[in-house]
Every structure is written in C-alpha cells, then in structure tokens.
Amino acid sequence: MVGADRGDGAGGLDLALVAHLSRLARLGLTDAEMEAILPQLRAILAAVDRLQEADVSGVDATAQIGGLYDVMRDDQVEPGLTAGEALANAPSHEAGLLRVPAIQ
Amino acid sequence: MSLLDLSISELGRRLRAREFSSVELAEEALGRVEALDGKLGAFLRTTPELALEQARAADRRLADEADPPALCGIPIGHKDVLCTRGVETTAGSRILEGFRPPYDATVVARLARDGAVVVGKMNCDEFAMGSSNENSAFQPTVNPWDAERVPGGSSGGSAAAVAARLSVATLGTDTGGSVRLPASFCGVVGVKPSYGRVSRYGVIAFASSLDQVGPLAKTVEDAQLVLSSIAGPDRRDSTTSPAPVGDLAGALQEGVRGLRLGIPREYLAAGLEDGVKAVFDSACRWLEAEGAELVEVSLPSTEYALAAYYVIAPAEVSSNLARMDGIRFGPGEPQAPSLLEAYELARNRGFGPEVRRRVALGTFVLSSGYYDAYYLRAQKVRTLVARDFSRVFDGVDALISPTAPTPAFRLGERTHDPLAMYATDALTLPANLAGISGLSVPAGFASGLPVGVQVLGPYLGEAMCLRVGAAVERSADVWRRVPAGFDG
Amino acid sequence: MAELEAVIGLEVHAQLLTRSKMFCGCRAEYLGLPPNSNTCPTCLGLPGALPVINGRAVEMTIQTALALGCRIPEFSKFDRKNYFYPDLPKGYQISQYDLPLSLGGHLEFEVDGERRSCGITRVHLEEDAGTLHHAGEIHTAKFSLVDLNRAGVPLMEIVGEPDLRSPKEAPQYLRALRQLLLHLGVNDGNMEQGSLRCDANISLRPRGQREFGVKVEVKNMNSFRSLEAALEFEVRRQSAVIESGGTVRQETRGWSEAEQATVSQRSKEEAQDYRYFPEPDLPPLQVSRELVERLRAGLPEPPLRLRDRLRDQHQLAEEQAALITERPQDAAYFEAMVAAGAPPRSAANWQLGPLQALCKDAKLDIERSPVPAVELAGLVRMVEAGEVSGTTGREVLVEAFATSRSPVDLIRERGLIQVSDAAQMEAWVGEAIRQLPKAASDFQSGNDRALGPLVGAVRKASGGVANPDLASRLLRERLGRGGG
C-alpha cells in the first residue's frame, strides 16, 4: 500500500525493524515485548495506511497552525536556575556535575 | 449540598460578602477530596499547604482590593502534565516519579496571579496518551456517574473531580479530544482553545503542534472565567497567537438567534449510539427554537483525519519524550553498567505499554525510508482537514455534533484494542489537526450517563463556542445534577 | 595505478558572540563558570520548557552567509535532529535541515601566495551541546560527568564544498574563514577552547576520476596544525588501503594528538537515523529583503581586500599587511595610528613588535591597550623625527603601558628629547674620549667594536638624551675615521 519510498507499509514491519526502532528510541524492549508489540503496531499501521488513499497532489504540508513567522526574542540575558536547582532532580551527580554510566 | 456545588460567580459573590472565607472553601474542597476521592481516584496528590497559603493570600486580596479577580479564592486542580514549582509533577508516568519542577507553567502562574487556589494535581493517562485514564501509571480514575465506567481521557481526573465537586474547576490538556471527551463522559464543560490561544510553556508536551490547555468546569461561564485568565500571548511560547483575547464574557449572553450552525454529515455517519443521537437531536431542537438555523455541512477529509493524527501525534511524542532519559530528573538507572543500558532500563521501566507503542510508532514514521509515506503525507492530509474547516466556516458560524459516539464505556472494555480506543476520539481530533476552537457542553443523559454536545468554532473563535455552548446549557439545564454518592 | 588525489571538505562550527543562548536567556559566555550554574528549564531540557529564537543569532548567521556570498532564501525553518547523548539534554538538537538560513557561497583563501576559492554549501544555525568529562579516555572511563553550561549556546555551522585537494589547503581555508568571522565580530576564533571547531571529510580517488571515493569523517582537531596532520595521516592511511587492493571503510575517525593518528570511533558506528522533522515549537522564519539589505550594508570590508588596500596604500610588506589585518582590531589600531600621522611602515613595526608583545604578556586585547593608537603614533613620530632614540622609545612604551600614561608626556617630563645640538654634542664626545682613552685608540687603530662603548659613554655623559646616531658620526670624525 505505502508506495512513496519503500513500498511495503505495515507488512514491512517485522521483528528486526521493531528491534531497530526499540534501539533508536532507547525503549529497551525485551524479545517478549517485541513479539507482543509487533501485531499491535501492524494493526495501527494498517489503519493508518488509509492515508495513502487521500489525494494530496499539489497539497502543501502543514507543520504548524497559526501562520506565525519570525517569532524571536531580543538577545538579553535573564536569570536562570542555580546549580543546586539544576541538579535537585538528578538521580546521580557529583561535584556539581551530572553523573552518567560508562559511555563505552 | 456543598459549597463546591456553586458556580464561580456564586462563590465569588459569597466570598466577597464574607459568608465564608477562601480558607474555609479550600478546607471544604480538601476535606471532600479526603473523604470521597478514594472511590474516584481523580487526584494524584493534594497540595494542602500550597492551597491554604494561597487561600490566605486570596482572603487578604478579597479584603483589600476593590475589585479582586473573579477567580480569587476559587479552588482549582491542575492536570499532572502542568509543571508546578516544587510540587511533584509526573504526567501520570513512572519515569517522572519524584520530579519537582523548579518552575511554574505559564497557565499555573496566571491562575495564581488571579488568586486561584490549587488543591492538587489531577490524574491522567500517561503523558496524556489515552481516552480512558486507564493508562495512568499510578491509578485508574473512575467515572463519578458509574464506578464501572471510565471518566474518559486523558484529562479524566480533571473532569471527574469537577463532576464530583472535589474541585470547582480544573485544567486539562486537549491533544485529540482529551478535554472534550472526559468532559462529555463526566457531564462537565470542557474547552479546547484554538492552537496558540493558551501558552504551552511548562506543559509537559505530548504532541507539540496539537496540544492546548483548556478548562474543565461545571458551567460554560465558569469555563470562560478560567479561560480568560489563562489565554493570551506568552513570550515564552513562540506558538502563542499575538491576537488579543477580547471579551469572552460578553459572548455568554448573546444567544444564538440568527446564527447558522453546521452539522457535519460525516460526524453522524457511523457508530453513534442511539442514546447519544437522541440527546444530540434534542440539543438541535433547542438551538432551532432559540432562533439558530441548522444546516448540514460536509467535512470530506474526516475519514483520513484519524490516520493523520495517529502519525503526527506519535511522531512528535517520540521526539518530545526523548528527554525522559533518567539523567537530569526521574528515577533513572544511574547504577547501570553502561550508558546505553541506563537509557534502555530507565525508559523500559518508566514507560507504560501505550507510551511505548506510540514512541515506537512515531520513531517508525519519522525514520528514513518511511518519512515521506507517513509523516509528510500525514501533514498534507492535515492541510486537507484544515481546508475543510475553513471552507465550511465561510458559510456557518459554528459546527455542532456529539462529542463522542458513545457515553462512557466500561473499564477494561477497550484496553486490549488500541484501535477501538483511538476511535473514541474520531469526532474530536480533527479540530486539533486544524487548530480550531471547540468545547463540549453537557446536554443530557443516556441510560444515566452524561452526554455532551461538541461545539466547534473557527480559529480563535472561542467566543462563538462559548456563545453556542451557553445556549445548549440553558436549555439542557442539567449542570446542577450531582452524581450519586458525591451529593452529600 | 593512477596517482591518488585527495578530496576534502570542511564542516566548521562557530559559537556566536551573542549575549544570551540560542533559545533561552542564559549567558552564551560559559567558560570559567561553576558547572551547571548557567542553565534554565529550556537549556536543561526540563519537561514543558520551550525554546524562543534569539534574533541576534539569526542576524549574525545571515551576516556571515552574506560575507560568504551566500543566497538568503525567503523561507527558513528549524528542525529537530533526534539522537541520544548525555550532553544533549532534550534528546534532540534544534538545527536546520532542508531549509537553512543560507545556501551556496564561496570563500577565497591563499595557499603559498596563490588565491584559491572553495564553495560554501550552506551556513545554518543550531545549538551547541553541553560538555562531558571523563576519568581518562571516554571509552574506558567507568562513568562520565555532564556540565550543561554550554548547552544551547548559538552555533553556526558552515559547510564547505569538497573543493580542497590537499591537506595543506585545509588549514589555509580555515584560517581565512576564521579571519572572516573575526572581522564580522561573530566568533572569537578560539580553537583550543572549542569556540571554533572543525570536522573534515576526506576521500581519495585516482586523479582524473570524477566520482568521489569513500568518505571518512575526521573529528577532534583543535588547531590548524592538527587539522593538517590529521588529513595527511588520512591520505597516507587511505592510500595504503587502496594501494594494497582494499576498500576504505566509511566511518568517523577521531584525531589523537598523543598518537598522531586518526582512530576509528567505534561507538558511533551504530547506524544513525536522525529522524529530522520540523521543530513544532518554533514558527518558521521569513527573512525580509529589508533585513538582508540592512545586514549587507553593515558588512565590514572583506579581510583580503582590506589587506591589499593597506598594503598598496601604505607600501607595507606583504607579510606586514597580512599580520596587521589578521584581526579587525589590529587593522583598526593601525589605521588610527596612520591617521594620527605615524609613518605607516614604522607604525606597523611598532604595533606588531613591542606593542603586541606587551599586550600578549598582559593578556590584553589591543582594543584595551593602555596606550591608545594616537599615543603610540605620537611616540613613533618622535622616534622617526630623531627626537628620541628607538631604545628610549621602547623603554618609554613599556612604562606608558604599565602606568596608562602618555608616552609623549613621559618623554617631555623626563627631558628625554634627544639632543642633536652640535656644540653640546661635541662637548659630550670630548668627555667620552677622555673617559675611555683605550677604546678611543683601539677604534682609531681599526677596531670597530670599540665604538659601542664610546657611544654609550656619550649617552651617559648626556644623561641619555644625546642622539646616538649623531654621536657615532661625531666620534668617527673626531677619531679620524670619518670616511669609513
């Protein structure tokens, strides 16, 4: 159904692709979770494939409503958070720095 | 009879007349929550210290100021996606457990500025994703009219609390119907302002191009008072409209004589339950009796709207939730052996099934090779949906329809069928895609369950929605009905 | 096998010298602050916080693009580039993807005195990330520490076309670009501290072939020297791969200063898919033609043209002209000295020599020099007129610099104006010969080195004010070596 650039649509969604998505989005899905989510995503995509029937030739994309342009601020410094406030919610910090496990 | 049965203007009159104080009113609200929320689950937490502090300040203003704001001393609740300084704000998700924002959302600050008294944070579907409130990581909220049924979502806690008179008004957020749907299911008024009418600063984002904060309240006038407080440009949200809000109160008295109201054929087409249809038909007769002209109109792109919504909203959410990484806030997994595992453990444990589904879906539709076929195409369909509305608004002043095809459904009824759950929003989400104004107003009951009528107005047409909504409210005359068990 | 040719393109990231960050009101200047003390809900990526575009950053980017001859499309927007990394608080970088602020320019630069031109693909605007600290090497450290003071600083990305053909062109291109940014006042050019950063793409192909070879991205070069060294290393490495019949792997490699080699960045090998999409929190930009023309009108003279003009107008040596125009404040100082009447070549020498040394020692920018251009010009004029010796002039400059006093006033106060009066000079010369009879006779008998002490004695007898040139001429005459 989906044709624009890959031509496989919902049927193209398989476990390998779900694993790729899980990695990209850092979802950490287990094998069982991937097995469970695959048919759900397929069903949703099958419904979403309805989009392919709409005639959108010559139609511009709408990313935002309101027709606003050039909304900018002056280059002025404003008070922000103290280091204490910035770190107050962090699960791990050290010497004023956020601590994260080995990047590897 | 409780003080919380009164409308905001009634409460305001009596507060000014010193019949009771804001502190007493706040204590009554907190007491009701304490006594009654156990069977409802509308509150994730109460904020008694904050409430009493704000109530004391409100009492001083009521004593000192010649003309204190209408909301001065009025108890309200905030959907838990609204950042409240120093108060735990979780968006109904484990991944934000313990998060105390160091800042207030603009809407929170504006209500505080106008003297409103915050009694607590309202339960919601996790990150506002859901139509039943069953996706809250912490507790379900039940419908005050029938504890077997859902309150609607995602602002279910906000709607249920108002219906049960645990708060005078609340804020919710509406991304695809999340204010209007629970308003309909719980029998209260809910407004979805036009996109950009209300600041999103400090609103934990679901879908940035669709989200709007809106009030839930017992009456159209109450909703208008809250909306007037929170609406208007905000320099911290670049997507707010610079257009002035204007006088929304005036609209309530204007009546509908001479208005042309459109009924979208597609919204009545399929799946409307008989009881809902009957309530809607009587609302139509009242409006005609008050002098409105009803015409059938067509929004032909409606059939694609749901599909476009379920591409655009997940796409944005997949990006918006990337910041939930367990490094700066949230429980995180700081002891994980590697950064990758820390990310994956934190997010796997922190996100519920619906959030995972939508993040995976959104990641898919944005990924290389699929972007054009899904995301870009959905944005083009969005243009078609918006064009439909602007075309019909050339000929009518507002649109009316049922808010949802059915009254509140049973708990668990749709939890295993995401598509059935998504279809709940079929009549509400097109307005979010188009960014137009809308509201749901109680119009009657079907088998003892509330049924709402949706009014859709043009972009920045909140006044028109309120005007039509007030007319429905006058004829329906149901707002003083209190669900059994909450009328003590 | 045909001779291999390198194809090189540079991507330069330059922090903009705005007051505040790209999308929030935190300070853009973050160096030296306590960690995580320069953040707000927006740049900390807290739930609910939203960005607002810094208008000045947009202007600076357009200005740079115009100086590079780019086209400024009327419509531009920001996009989200999605990836996870601890220095990226929101999990996406707000950048520009398919509709950047500018497209299609070029940069002129010189290699061995020859002018070259390199295409500029685009100049766009984005936000910087925070900084990471590790105990030791990133991939072996047990944990890392994150400082978000830098997160959200405006970052301009200047993408060059793959028009460079040898490693030695790369630093020259980068020098010219840096010089341009300095003259525009949009970046401080500091590569060590990372406010100016450069990544390179390099591939090899047989000379004469049109298609590009497999491209390797090289990062982590924080000086002109390391840029050239890294590219030279890559040419050797990739040549060896190709010549032994292998194929170069498409990858990202980091330059290791310690090993003087590029090292594969294994962790970045995971297939990246940035899932760009339009930033829904920011309305797009419609860059008005009026703004473009206003910014164009405010552009400074291009550095190369300024250099040629000063060289030709003031008969400066090529090298002198290049040095004096490296930074705009140098050129401004020089032109102010000349305007105040200092002979140009001497002005350049005094500025590039003693003054620059004093500024460097004091870690002061020339703009903040305690001896302003007009004052130094006065001193140079006195030296040129023979009213004061070069040596005295330099001593006075040191004191003037240290005390923020006028060097001309110091000379006057101390009576240091050189005396060239014949009778007075004759008396001091006689005195010197009387004091150093051995030196006098040595000089008379042909020992040139004996003249120095005699001139010194004349200066001493005069209390330092005798004109030394005149003293040595008179000594020669008096001691019978006037013709030599």
Ligand SMILES: [Mg+2]
């Ligand atoms: Mg970049």
Ligand SMILES: [Zn+2]
């Ligand atoms: Zn900031």
